[in-house]
Amino acid sequence: MVSLRYPFLFSQSPKPPINGRPNVHSRSFSASAVACSVAAAGAAYAISQNPANPFLQNALNFLVSNFCNYSSPSWGSLSLAPDPSPITDPRTGVSFPSVLGDSRRLLGIGLRKKSVLGLKKIDVYAFGVYADDGDIKKVLGEKYGNISVSELKEKNKELFDDLMESDICMTVRLQIVYGRLSIRSVRSAFEESVGTRLQKFGGADNKELLQRFTSQFKDEYKIPRGSIIDLSREQGNVIRTTIDGNVVGSIQSKLLCRSILDLYIGDDPFDRQAKEDIRQNLASLVQK
Ligand SMILES: CCCCCCCCCCCC(=O)O
Structure with a gap:
């Protein structure tokens, strides 16, 4: 095909x-x-x-x-060059580069909506999920490279679990579209979403890790519309966080890496269509 x-x-x-x-x-x-x-x-x-x-x-x-x-x-x-033009999300008009750094390929983009005070859902940010091309081929190509497309589709969950559990370099880029976001609301949104994942994968005793992560988002930072937050998994399961290109912290924790990625490509992702796009693009890279 x-x-x-x-x-x-x-x-x-x-x-x-x-x-x-x-x-x-x-x-x-x-x-x-x-x-x-x-x-x-x-x-x-x-x-x-x-x-x-x-x-x-x-x-x-x-x-x-x-x-x-x-x-x-x-x-x-x-x-053998991939299409270098950026991908634009039609719902928000936000663009994502097709490649980050030298080799992190854009696998899919999505939209995070959130309801405020139980009211109508607002568009908070558009996100792009990237993974290192060479790492994918090396780590996942060996296991999934020679199986058929339909077999690979059946192994969908296993493929995503392997991607999340591995040491493949990845970035999730968040581009803020909501114009009135305070850094405090960013912290508490992470507390809630990453907090539930830390509990799910690591049990109750991860408050200190969560606090270390959320405290990176300091009161003095401003997050206007258009701000970019990159959450990057670097080699050795280090999560590096940048805001508009400035590194605000790095934390080495496999559990934290897994918990953050789970928000976007786990069992209950923020945007299901985005996960499906990611699956298809991942499959075509794995099977090349
Ligand atoms: C008014 C809604 C505030 C929501 C702020 C979300 C900002 C980034 C949080 C990232 C993690 C998540 O999406 O839960």
């Missing part, structure tokens, strides 16, 4: 036709036009089935701009 999620690019300079008759390259060019139309139609169909999925939309844009440029088609020399 062709995956449109991370389309790869084959590039080669076109050769002009000889004596006005199509040569091999122009034949492959015509073939490329047909292939492009078929692929674009397929992508358009996929989008019509899931119009809110920005990954599909992005894949179609990528396909059209890279493969369907008939005036200067590019074919041939293999350059």
Whole structure:
């Protein structure tokens, strides 16, 4: 099955036709036009089935701009580069880079909603989940690389558990969309969400760990709309927290890493569709 999620690019300079008759390259060019139309139609169909999925939309844009440029088609020399354009969440307009650092690939984006005082749910932040490409292939590729797509789908829970339990470098990027967020509400939201996960995976006795984590969000920090909080799992199960690119703390704890990731890719994630997108993109990286 062709995956449109991370389309790869084959590039080669076109050769002009000889004596006005199509040569091999122009034949492959015509073939490329047909292939492009078929692929674009397929992508358009996929989008019509899931119009809110920005990954599909992005894949179609990528396909059209890279493969369907008939005036200067590019074919041939293999350059295995993922689509570098950012992915925009259609619900909030927030964009996420496709790659963070050198090798953390965006696997999916989602939206965290929260009800305030039992009232209507508000959009608090959009999030993107990234994982290191090389780590995924090394750690998960060995176990899941050679099984069929349907078998992999059945092993969905195991795959996510392995991802969360492993030492694969990952980042969850939160981009604040709610305009009136206080740092105190950030602390208490983490207390509640991470706190319940720490209890679930580690038992009741993790108050000190939770306090160490939440105290990173100091009163003097401001979190206006557009602020970016990165929660990164670095090698050795270290969670490094940054706010707008500034490191506010690092804590070494496998339990804390697992508890934070569980909010986004665990059994009861904040955004189920995001988890499904992540599953599909993860599967295509694992099986490459
Ligand atoms: C008014 C709602 C306040 C919610 C603030 C959430 C800010 C970040 C918290 C991250 C963890 C979580 O989503 O629970």
